[in-house]
Amino acid sequence: MRITEIRVWQRDLPLIKPYRLSGGRLLFERLDSTFVAIRTDDGGVGWGEACPWGHTYLPAHGAGVRAALELLAPALIGTDPLALDAVNRRMDVALPGHAEAKSALDVACWDLLGQAAGMPLWRLFGADEAPPVALNSSISTGTPQEMVALIRDAAARGYTVHSAKIGGTDSAADIERMTAISEDLPAGHAVTFDVNRAWTPGVAVQVLNAVPSRDWVEQPCETLDQCAHVAERVPQPIMLDECMLTHQDHLEAWKRRACEGVKVKPNRVGGLTKARRIRDFGVAVGWRMHIEDVGGSALADTAAIHLAASTPQENRLASWICHDHLAEDPVPGQGVRNCNGHVVPPDAPGLGVVPDADGFGDPVAIYGG
Amino acid sequence: MRITRVALWHVPLTSHVVYRMADGKTCDSVETVVLRIETDSGLTGWGEVCPIPRYLPAYARGVAPALEEMAPVLLGADPIGVEALMGRLDNCLRGHVYAKSAIDIALWDLTAKAAGLPLHAFLGGRRVADMPLYHSITCVEPEEMARMAIEAARQGMTQFQAKLGADADWQADAERLARIREAVGEGPLVYGDWNCGSTRLDAIRTARAVAHLDVMLEQPCATLEECAAVNAASSLPMKLDESVHDTASLMQAAALGCMDAAALKLSKFGGLSALRRARDLCLHFGTKMCIEDTWGSDIATAAALHLAAATPPERVMNVCDLSGYVAPRLDPNAPRRCNGRIVPPEGPGLGLVPDPDVLGEPCRIFD
Numbered sequence A: 001m002r003i004t005e006i007r008v009w010q011r012d013l014p015l016i017k018p019y020r021l022s023g024g025r026l027l028f029e030r031l032d033s034t035f036v037a038i039r040t041d042d043g044g045v046g047w048g049e050a051c052p053w054g055h056t057y058l059p060a061h062g063a064g065v066r067a068a069l070e071l072l073a074p075a076l077i078g079t080d081p082l083a084l085d086a087v088n089r090r091m092d093v094a095l096p097g098h099a100e101a102k103s104a105l106d107v108a109c110w111d112l113l114g115q116a117a118g119m120p121l122w123r124l125f126g127a128d129e130a131p132p133v134a135l136n137s138s139i140s141t142g143t144p145q146e147m148v149a150l151i152r153d154a155a156a157r158g159y160t161v162h163s164a165k166i167g168g169t170d171s172a173a174d175i176e177r178m179t180a181i182s183e184d185l186p187a188g189h190a191v192t193f194d195v196n197r198a199w200t201p202g203v204a205v206q207v208l209n210a211v212p213s214r215d216w217v218e219q220p221c222e223t224l225d226q227c228a229h230v231a232e233r234v235p236q237p238i239m240l241d242e243c244m245l246t247h248q249d250h251l252e253a254w255k256r257r258a259c260e261g262v263k264v265k266p267n268r269v270g271g272l273t274k275a276r277r278i279r280d281f282g283v284a285v286g287w288r289m290h291i292e293d294v295g296g297s298a299l300a301d302t303a304a305i306h307l308a309a310s311t312p313q314e315n316r317l318a319s320w321i322c323h324d325h326l327a328e329d330p331v332p333g334q335g336v337r338n339c340n341g342h343v344v345p346p347d348a349p350g351l352g353v354v355p356d357a358d359g360f361g362d363p364v365a366i367y368g369g
Numbered sequence B: 001m002r003i004t005r006v007a008l009w010h011v012p013l014t015s016h017v018v019y020r021m022a023d024g025k026t027c028d029s030v031e032t033v034v035l036r037i038e039t040d041s042g043l044t045g046w047g048e049v050c051p052i053p054r055y056l057p058a059y060a061r062g063v064a065p066a067l068e069e070m071a072p073v074l075l076g077a078d079p080i081g082v083e084a085l086m087g088r089l090d091n092c093l094r095g096h097v098y099a100k101s102a103i104d105i106a107l108w109d110l111t112a113k114a115a116g117l118p119l120h121a122f123l124g125g126r127r128v129a130d131m132p133l134y135h136s137i138t139c140v141e142p143e144e145m146a147r148m149a150i151e152a153a154r155q156g157m158t159q160f161q162a163k164l165g166a167d168a169d170w171q172a173d174a175e176r177l178a179r180i181r182e183a184v185g186e187g188p189l190v191y192g193d194w195n196c197g198s199t200r201l202d203a204i205r206t207a208r209a210v211a212h213l214d215v216m217l218e219q220p221c222a223t224l225e226e227c228a229a230v231n232a233a234s235s236l237p238m239k240l241d242e243s244v245h246d247t248a249s250l251m252q253a254a255a256l257g258c259m260d261a262a263a264l265k266l267s268k269f270g271g272l273s274a275l276r277r278a279r280d281l282c283l284h285f286g287t288k289m290c291i292e293d294t295w296g297s298d299i300a301t302a303a304a305l306h307l308a309a310a311t312p313p314e315r316v317m318n319v320c321d322l323s324g325y326v327a328p329r330l331d332p333n334a335p336r337r338c339n340g341r342i343v344p345p346e347g348p349g350l351g352l353v354p355d356p357d358v359l360g361e362p363c364r365i366f367d
Helices: A061-075 A084-096 A098-116 A144-156 A172-186 A201-210 A223-232 A248-255 A273-286 A299-311 B060-074 B082-093 B098-113 B142-154 B172-186 B201-208 B224-233 B247-256 B272-285 B298-309
Strands: A001-022 A026-040 A045-050 A136-139 A160-164 A190-194 A215-219 A238-240 A259-266 A288-291 A365-368 B003-020 B026-039 B044-049 B136-138 B159-163 B191-192 B216-218 B238-240 B261-263 B287-293 B318-320 B363-365
Touching: A001 A061, A026 A061, A026 A098, A045 A098, A045 A238, A045 A299, A045 B287, A061 A084, A061 A365, A061 B060, A084 A098, A084 A273, A098 A273, A098 A288, A136 A144, A136 A215, A144 A160, A144 A172, A160 A172, A160 B318, A172 A190, A172 A201, A215 B191, A223 A248, A238 B247, A259 A273, A273 A288, A273 A299, A273 B318, A288 A299, A288 B363, B003 B060, B026 B060, B026 B098, B044 B298, B060 B082, B060 B098, B060 B363, B082 B098, B098 B298, B136 B142, B142 B159, B142 B201, B142 B224, B172 B191, B201 B224, B216 B261, B224 B238, B224 B247, B247 B272, B261 B272, B261 B298, B272 B287, B298 B318
Parallel strands: A136 A160, A160 A190, A190 A215, A215 A238, A238 A259, A259 A288, B136 B159, B159 B191, B191 B216, B216 B238, B238 B261, B261 B287, B287 B318
Antiparallel strands: A001 A026, A001 A365, A026 A045, B003 B026, B003 B363, B026 B044
């Protein structure tokens, strides 16, 4: 099988309501998503999506995805899409870094591999069954009262695990937020406090030793070095996210005992191939992982949920789905959908999401063909 | 003063000699990106970044989309006080340090022009009249590389960087270092650069084969740990390049003890603001510095020369006249190598006047 053509579409995905994180420092109103369809000489089509969370969250942005595809897509024309490791090596030689663009192509090749094998991706990732995956809500930064109200809303929609976005320059406000949320948390629910790298190490150590909460705390500071410093000095388990870009970063985090878990996001690390390696490493060293994508429609969510569903329960924490926050649905009704706080990955071969290309309008680029 | 417009050009630079490195990386024709930041005062600032394909996580056509993302912050901003504005750009778009490098250089050019001072006055003050250059020798047959070294030595060059690893033959790499060392005689600095293209085993075998020679090794493998292992297994000093690119990696390299010298490249760190911080850190570590950029023409070259001229000369190992390796020259009057040394341009700011005929019409305008 050979890749004959790669088509690229751009879609604006507005959020239902503006979203703030990192102490309100970062505001998001719409996402810029890029869809790719890889066609092969035997008539197959594989789909992928790359959707950075705005341009202030990770070193990635929508226009940059499409600019990078100008180098990456031609490098794959004429090659075998089912040889996933070779596909990734080829992309890594063509353009170092730029995981956010490689991710879409990698996911589309996995879609083709699943279709060729007649198996859903969760099976190719090693699972014998795909149990429902618990979902993580995402609670925008606000006053303690606002955040408590958002958690109650999410609970009413079936969510039992919550990711509360905190972190700012006012450490007293963060102590108040954490205390109020812990006190009001419904029985049986769990919360992760996601700081999105807003604290300096000193503030992190001060706040985390002042609160009664013993829940997970995510990405307290900017760098791995700073987070490792904090992890040694606080009672809460630490989860890392934004500072984990390469496999090497994960080895370094483990070596330095900087965390007890990580977020595994295909778009942040370069696709499902690299995310699976990180997942497998995490299982081997006993990490707990939230497996989800950086952003995107139900297509990107579904790709990540295939990997989440195939991960042993003891290593897996809840997954967030982005499309619950979007005002538009480019793949109506398809893929994983929230059912009482849980999702189940599709059983259809491959990714199990097939966008209606006609509804996407004209592609912004066509390679090969 | 307010920024009113940014013009961007893509200019292909053709190497006088095709330049080969490990893993099939080459520089025969490479696109450079030139920026001109215009202001309501009439002053303009010039910036440049020229990513070598497949060398770092950077590519020429990634600059314009990144600039488009940052344009709303850049346009209307006061260009004076470079770090403040660069901080706002960092909040607008994370990473993309190579694109920011061109912007940062242009802002420094503007700031120094506004003050009517040469740029080195803002980077610590001029320490020296001129700086030593190194000559980089493409990875070909050992004999031919020795011939190229002799030719450069005749022009006054005293520092030679031999590219290694293009044929993945550790014995040929040892031969390259031995032949060049012999060709240039005692005294000149000779070092061999794998550009991450070797393995620990092969690099250690090469290192042990030349252990009796006065040579330095550069960036044999992709990670710091591997480079440190090669360094520990050999008695030779080591220079690092690709794996030192920010404060954290410089700190780690210093802690591993494998950074006798380091390549401080503008676009790897994110421009003059970031490179000045790296320079100050290397002064603390006692690391000898090669102050330059990955590739480019006169703007990138001049920016690095200003920083080097303002750095204690005993810590500047060398600089690079990138614009001497390629055509066209962006500014025909920019400094050229003379007897193995080079001076920064005269005049306010970078001291450059790029030739409008060479640039032609801008490819993109942001206003």
